[in-house]
Amino acid sequence: MPTDVDARLAALRGPVPARHHNARTIAALTSNPGCARRAVLDAAGIDKAALATAVDFPAPYGQSQFAITRGNAFEARMKADGCAELLRLLRETLGLDLPDDVAYTDLETVAGGDTDQDLRHAHARTQLETATGPALYDHPLLKLQVAGKDVYLEPDLVAFQHNGRYHVVEIKSFPVIDRQADPAKVAAAATQAAVYVLALRKLLGDPGAVAHDIVLVCPADFGSRPMAVTIDVRRQLSVLEHQLARMVRVEQILAELPPELTFRLDLNRPADDLGAAVGAIDPCYSPTCLSSCELAYFCRNEGRTTTASLGTNVRDDLGGVETIDEVLALADSDDDSEVATMIRTVARVYAESR
Ligand code: SF4
Structure with missing residues (x-):
């Protein structure tokens, strides 16, 4: 049932589909919990990269098409044949005692192809709650409360049940060379996995049902040979919970904004006009925005x-x-x-x- 807040956010976004949150956007959002601007833009599902371009400060980063294609190919390989390669890795690298016939269920759609988010979320809960024995669940639709508003997370994880507990498996395409990976990428992957651990715990209503050790899978030594490690994300979990608790409720921020404010990206809307609309919401700029928010160049210029x-x-x-x-x-x-x-x-x- 849409609320007044939903209607207001839809008016801010204009007649385009909302962008959905994922673990990366939640992790980035909580890296700057004091930023009202980002809180509203993300809650409204606004495409911040398109907005940054429209105000003449395009985001200078983002994954190249080559990196996206390579990442998708690696993930597809790990998940082929019911995650056969992933299971081999979990057995051999992590020493887990797993039978040959571990059940694999893709929760991307429910029976009949329905993609309704409420239905998918409820379906994911039912499936995960009733699992018996080792099992892999791909794409469970999760939900978190962010700035006082429930948001669904585009699921990009495999939840793996073993010995009665779930483990989050993150498949990433950055390479591990001589057992060393880019520390910033590992840290980002750990934070994103922590978002999924938290959301899975909320889905199951039991913190003990999901392990704080996540499994990170990456290609090793420039080849496509995969490797897996476990990472303890307790520290990331406590930071995440603290930051989520610090966020100002979106409806409080909306109450302070001019009622006619909108970020519609009309073709003939001048960049200055759109920039003034963005300027109506308080930013909280710091240089860390440069690596975590598409609007960073706009906000840096504004606050120079x-x-x-x-x-x-x-x-x-x-x-x-x-x-x-x-x-x-x-x-x-x-x-x-x-x-x-x-x-x-x-x-x-x-x-x-x-
Ligand atoms: S770049 Fe701007 S909108 Fe994004 S988090 Fe920083 S201050 Fe907020």
């Missing part, structure tokens, strides 16, 4: 005169001094406040070191 644009450490150290102009003025002043004294000390040390 603020101390926040220099990072959270600088913002915290200069608490209360909002703009770079104010900092420069304090550096030349005889203000005897603590922050002004600190700024003058830094300016003197900097001048001497030059």
Whole structure:
């Protein structure tokens, strides 16, 4: 049943289909829980990459078509024949004692091909709750509450039941070379898996039903030979829960916005007009946005005169001094406040070191 909040979010988005959350978007969202702008845009399902392009600050990143194709091929190989390759890996690499006939169920659609999300979510719960013995479930549709609103997660995981507990299996296409992988990619994969662990626990209503050890599967040594490792994501889980709890409810943010505000990407809508609409919602920019949000270049440009644009450490150290102009003025002043004294000390040390 659509609510007033749903109707308001639909009006903000305009007549285009909503983008759905996935573990990557939730992980990125919770990396900056204080950003009202991102909270609203994501809740409305707005395509932030298209919005960034329309305001003349296109997102400079994203997976190449080659990387997407390679990733899909690796995942398809791992899941072929009822996840035969994945099961071999779980047996050999992780030493699990698994029978030959582990059941594999794809939950992408329910019987009759219905793709209704409520139905798929309920179906996933029924299937996972009634599983007996080792079993693999692909694409279970999960749900999390984000900023006071339930969101479905586009499922990109395999839930694997063994010894009465589920494990999240994340299949990623970044390579592991000489048993070393890019630490940033491993960290991102662990955080995304933690999102799925949390959502699976909520689906099953029992934190003990889903292990905090996730299984990460990647191609090894430039070839397509896979390898698997387990990663303990307890730390990521506690950060995630903390950040989700800190997020301001979307309906509170919506209540402060002009009623006529919309982000419709009409072909003839000037970039300035759309940029002004984006500017109506408070951002919370920090340099970490550059690696996690499609609107980062827009928000960086918008806030280039603020101390926040220099990072959270600088913002915290200069608490209360909002703009770079104010900092420069304090550096030349005889203000005897603590922050002004600190700024003058830094300016003197900097001048001497030059
Ligand atoms: S780039 Fe902008 S919208 Fe995205 S999280 Fe940062 S401040 Fe928020």
